Amino acid sequence: MLNGKYALITGSSRGIGRAIALKLAAHGVNVAIHYYNNEAAANDTLLQVRQRGADGLLLQADVTKPQDISRMFSQIQDKFSKLDIFVSCARPDIQTFYRSPMEITLDRWRAALDSQAFLIGTQKATSLMPEGGRIIAITYSSSGRTGSWQLWAAMGTAKAALDSLCRYFAVALAPRGITVNGVSPGCIFGEPNMVEGGVLRSLPQAFQEATQNWHESGWIPMRRLGTPVDIANAVMLLCMNEASLTQVK
Numbered sequence: 278m279l280n281g282k283y284a285l286i287t288g289s290s291r292g293i294g295r296a297i298a299l300k301l302a303a304h305g306v307n308v309a310i311h312y313y314n315n316e317a318a319a320n321d322t323l324l325q326v327r328q329r330g331a332d333g334l335l336l337q338a339d340v341t342k343p344q345d346i347s348r349m350f351s352q353i354q355d356k357f358s359k360l361d362i363f364v365s366c367a368r369p370d371i372q373t374f375y376r377s378p379m380e381i382t383l384d385r386w387r388a389a390l391d392s393q394a395f396l397i398g399t400q401k402a403t404s405l406m407p408e409g410g411r412i413i414a415i416t417y418s419s420s421g422r423t424g425s426w427q428l429w430a431a432m433g434t435a436k437a438a439l440d441s442l443c444r445y446f447a448v449a450l451a452p453r454g455i456t457v458n459g460v461s462p463g464c465i466f467g468e469p470n471m472v473e474g475g476v477l478r479s480l481p482q483a484f485q486e487a488t489q490n491w492h493e494s495g496w497i498p499m500r501r502l503g504t505p506v507d508i509a510n511a512v513m514l515l516c517m518n519e520a521s522l523t524q525v526k
């Protein structure tokens with residue numbers, strides 16, 4: 278049902294973004310794979326996209342730089358001419374923003390708030406979606422609710438703003454047949470490496486083990502941690518035609 282559609286997935290060189298790219302490719306979607314530094318990992322995602330029978334291309338951009346985001350969408354226009362799906366998944370690496378609220382500097386604060394590429398990205402993406410489309414932000418709603426993960430203060434605030442912006446765009450774009458959703462994972466652990474594992478694999482081993490034990494002991498009723506593939510499945514369902522209220526007669 279998604280066969281022949283075109284998608285851009287930011288941050289698809291690694292982690293959750295890569296899993297989304299591979300899931301959509303398995304359903305016949307051609308994928309623009311975005312990366313920041315790690316061209317080799319992005320190339321590997323592209324190889325795996327092609328192994329699933331879809332096609333794609335690579336795009337490099339720093340999502341904190343508006344001119345980079347604009348350039349990325351110009352390249353999509355040149356190569357794909359249109360876009361059906363935009364998934365905003367990239368997030369700068371942890372060292373650029375990881376500080377408690379009492380220690381954070383304005384530089385790190387801004388790095389987090391400028392990090393989602395969602396405002397400009399959505400404005401640009403919709404200009405390539407004349408016949409409707411899907412826009413999905415990977416947020417982290419729970420991070421901003423309790424304030425308990427102090428070092429996540431800036432990113433938790435940025436993700437709370439992202440949740441909110443999704444709702445504003447959802448209202449603005451519904452008349453055009455473009456759905457806007459946020460997908461908010463809990464703790465996601467992929468394979469124990471930095472390419473497939475997600476950001477939590479970059480934290481100390483003791484943190485990883487404590488998180489794993491806590492979730493498996495019953496915090497999660499299914500007694501297992503979420504994986505990048507779980508999130509990719511949710512995104513794939515939101516991309517289906519049936520996920521649009523405009524289809525209901």
Ligand SMILES: NC(=O)c1ccc[n+]([C@@H]2O[C@H](COP(=O)([O-])OP(=O)(O)OC[C@H]3O[C@@H](n4cnc5c(N)ncnc54)[C@H](OP(=O)(O)O)[C@@H]3O)[C@@H](O)[C@H]2O)c1
Pocket residue numbers: 287288289290291292293294311312313314315316318338339340341365366367368369370415416417461462463464465466471472474475476477
């Ligand atoms: N992992 C979790 O437990 C979890 C939970 C809730 C929400 N999320 C959200 O899910 C998304 C993906 O998380 P993840 O853990 O899978 O990510 P990840 O493995 O840390 O990968 C980060 C991705 O973002 C790209 N990136 C890094 N800095 C960038 C920059 N300045 N400009 C553009 N792209 C940049 C990286 O590109 P390179 O490979 O080129 O460096 C990579 O593709 C994030 O938005 C995150 O907040 C994750």
